[in-house]
Amino acid sequence: MARTIHRTVALVLLSIAVSSILAVAQQPILSFFLASSQITIPQGGEALVTVRAENNSVYAAEGIEALAEIEGIAVLVEPDEIETLPPFESATIVIRLSASEEVPTGTDAHVIEMLYTYCIGEQCFQFFDDLSFELVVEPPSTIPTEIPEVVPTEPPAKPSWIRLGIVGCALLFLVVAAVLRRMVGWRWPLLGALAVMVLGGLTYGVILNQHEQAQGIGAVLCTSCVGIEEAQHGTPELTPAGIAAIASIEREIELLVFYAVWCHACPYAEAMVEMAAEHNPRITYRFIDVEEQPDLAERSGVIRSGRTIVPAILRVDTGDLVFGAEQLESRLIDLLEGGS
Amino acid sequence: MKLRNRRRIVQGTGLLLGLFGATGIGMTHLIFPGLHCYACPLAVTVCPIGLIQNLVIFGTIPFFWIGTIVAYGLIAGRGFCGWFCPFGTLNDLLAFRKVKIRDPLSYSKYVVLIGTLIAAWYFADTIFCKLCPAASIEASIPYLLLGVAKANRPFLIHMATLGVTLLGMVLVARFWCRYLCPMGAILSLFNRVSFFHLRLSTDRCTQCRACEPACPMGLVPYVDHDNHDCIKCGDCVDACKLGALSLRYGLPGRETAEKRETQE
Numbered sequence: 001m002a003r004t005i006h007r008t009v010a011l012v013l014l015s016i017a018v019s020s021i022l023a024v025a026q027q028p029i030l031s032f033f034l035a036s037s038q039i040t041i042p043q044g045g046e047a048l049v050t051v052r053a054e055n056n057s058v059y060a061a062e063g064i065e066a067l068a069e070i071e072g073i074a075v076l077v078e079p080d081e082i083e084t085l086p087p088f089e090s091a092t093i094v095i096r097l098s099a100s101e102e103v104p105t106g107t108d109a110h111v112i113e114m115l116y117t118y119c120i121g122e123q124c125f126q127f128f129d130d131l132s133f134e135l136v137v138e139p140p141s142t143i144p145t146e147i148p149e150v151v152p153t154e155p156p157a158k159p160s161w162i163r164l165g166i167v168g169c170a171l172l173f174l175v176v177a178a179v180l181r182r183m184v185g186w187r188w189p190l191l192g193a194l195a196v197m198v199l200g201g202l203t204y205g206v207i208l209n210q211h212e213q214a215q216g217i218g219a220v221l222c223t224s225c226v227g228i229e230e231a232q233h234g235t236p237e238l239t240p241a242g243i244a245a246i247a248s249i250e251r252e253i254e255l256l257v258f259y260a261v262w263c264h265a266c267p268y269a270e271a272m273v274e275m276a277a278e279h280n281p282r283i284t285y286r287f288i289d290v291e292e293q294p295d296l297a298e299r300s301g302v303i304r305s306g307r308t309i310v311p312a313i314l315r316v317d318t319g320d321l322v323f324g325a326e327q328l329e330s331r332l333i334d335l336l337e338g339g340s
Numbered sequence: 341m342k343l344r345n346r347r348r349i350v351q352g353t354g355l356l357l358g359l360f361g362a363t364g365i366g367m368t369h370l371i372f373p374g375l376h377c378y379a380c381p382l383a384v385t386v387c388p389i390g391l392i393q394n395l396v397i398f399g400t401i402p403f404f405w406i407g408t409i410v411a412y413g414l415i416a417g418r419g420f421c422g423w424f425c426p427f428g429t430l431n432d433l434l435a436f437r438k439v440k441i442r443d444p445l446s447y448s449k450y451v452v453l454i455g456t457l458i459a460a461w462y463f464a465d466t467i468f469c470k471l472c473p474a475a476s477i478e479a480s481i482p483y484l485l486l487g488v489a490k491a492n493r494p495f496l497i498h499m500a501t502l503g504v505t506l507l508g509m510v511l512v513a514r515f516w517c518r519y520l521c522p523m524g525a526i527l528s529l530f531n532r533v534s535f536f537h538l539r540l541s542t543d544r545c546t547q548c549r550a551c552e553p554a555c556p557m558g559l560v561p562y563v564d565h566d567n568h569d570c571i572k573c574g575d576c577v578d579a580c581k582l583g584a585l586s587l588r589y590g591l592p593g594r595e596t597a598e599k600r601e602t603q604e
Contacts, residue, residue, distance in 0.1 A: 167406075194414055197407065200403070201405075201408070202404060205402075210402070211404050214369060214371060217378070218367040218386035218390075218391070223489075225379075226379040226479050227495075229489070230492070230494055231465055307379070326492065
């Protein structure tokens with residue numbers, strides 16, 4: 001009897017802990033809305049894309065940026081970064097597209113990647129959100145001159161509560177079945193509940209692409225996540241000597257910063273590279289999501305022994321790489337000065 | 341073939357699956373039914389504890405994880421600890437002192453499990469992975485040898501936890517599995533409903549206690565054959581000369597129902 005009580009208490013504690021964690025765990029805090037999912041642009045002309053960012057949380061979002069790369073079309077984001085979006089506020093980002101005259105006509109799907117961070121205490125989280133749109137390039141004469149009015153789409157439903165409800169119902173079903181087994185000796189309700197959890201969990205999980213998420217987490221080695229190096233949080237700072245060393249570099253250097261969305265040390269490495277570029281305009285950089293561009297990661301040598309290692313900073317002209325974020329300033333300077 | 345030898349073959353298979361990346365195959369979508377670090381350069385499966393920490397940090401409701409783990413629970417429960425888990429196999433190789441289990445302490449693995457989840461949420465970091473002795477062997481040391489890791493503070497912490505765990509394993513058989521393994525804690529919840537189970541024929545058992553010293557988990561098999569900590573290794577089956585204990589694969593719960601009827 002005492003053992004049964006112990007196990008029941010352990011199960012209840014576990015359920016409460018898991019439910020509590022699921023209920024309050026970190027979630028994306030911004031919703032993004034495109035004014036229109038189809039943008040029309042004339043050859044040699046311009047078009048505006050308007051993105052509204054809504055913060056529906058109690059936390060301030062920081063460093064909101066829109067990133068887009070479209071071949072043959074220059075992209076100018078205004079403002080290039082929203083430093084802070086306070087709780088329950090919204091902001092608009094305008095993306096000005098300028099098409100060259102040579103860009104071919106036709107319709108193509110493109111993505112605007114929205115990037116932002118937010119912090120709870122000293123812990124900061126970086127989130128990405130992809131906004132898809134169709135870009136229609138047409139001959140100049142057929143393009144209407146009016147810029148479409150910004151009509152925000154309805155905010156998406158919040159399925160997390162539905163999903164929490166599903167988990168809650170499954171747990172309730174399980175508890176009732178366990179009680180029936182214990183009190184009345186019925187085995188089938190418990191087996192049925194567990195079978196439903198297996199089939200339902202796997203089916204719904206696959207529908208939600210959680211198997212891909214699991215594979216992605218397993219395939220990428222986040223150096224700070226498994227204790228290969230110290231986790232780096234917060235904003236990096238360059239020392240005066242470091243700034244002087246970076247500013248004195250006279251070669252044009254392009255850096256690729258490989259990251260994963262869930263990597264804890266990646267925002268730190270990204271911010272360090274951004275700071276270096278601010279102090280020396282000859283340094284340019286691009287952020288590469290290793291899960292979206294695994295081929296580039298493989299070609300760049302970011303994959304070692306079958307694992308993609310993030311964060312990783314590649315100097316394009318020399319092919320030199322720096323992994324991780326520990327003692328990054330000195331290692332980044334070594335990378336930049338190498339071969340100079 | 342003796343049960344023990346069969347188990348060694350299956351344990352070898354578990355180890356091979358854990359190191360299947362040597363064939364050049366990449367990471368799969370499979371979750372490993374034991375404690376096996378996905379950061380291991382040769383891993384092709386995802387560590388369930390590492391994954392759930394990441395999902396907690398992300399705020400993902402882990403349907404795929406739940407489905408997989410409950411499936412593993414139903415298939416074998418803690419049988420995976422005894423027959424498949426590579427870290428369990430390491431525990432086995434160092435199981436020199438099969439001392440009796442301390443009941444209250446055996447619940448400490450649930451504390452480790454809950455603590456792992458809470459720490460992941462609170463610190464937004466995979467804290468358990470930074471301490472996990474399996475990761476020490478399967479990630480820290482290989483990456484040091486590959487030149488990716490350095491002998492820094494996280495590495496030394498890994499080595500310290502590994503050292504303490506290995507010492508514990510030598511002093512107490514299956515020390516990690518008994519008291520600390522969060523995956524063992526999860527699987528133990530399913531032990532009595534899993535299809536793979538230890539069966540006791542009460543008409544054959546003379547309560548000679550021959551099975552007791554054989555149990556690496558320090559249990560008393562003839563009294564408590566469906567204990568939540570039983571890893572179903574079968575050492576007690578080999579030790580019982582009367583054939584009172586056997587490992588069976590069948591509909592779960594029948595044993596308990598029969599036991600209840602006998603008691604009534």
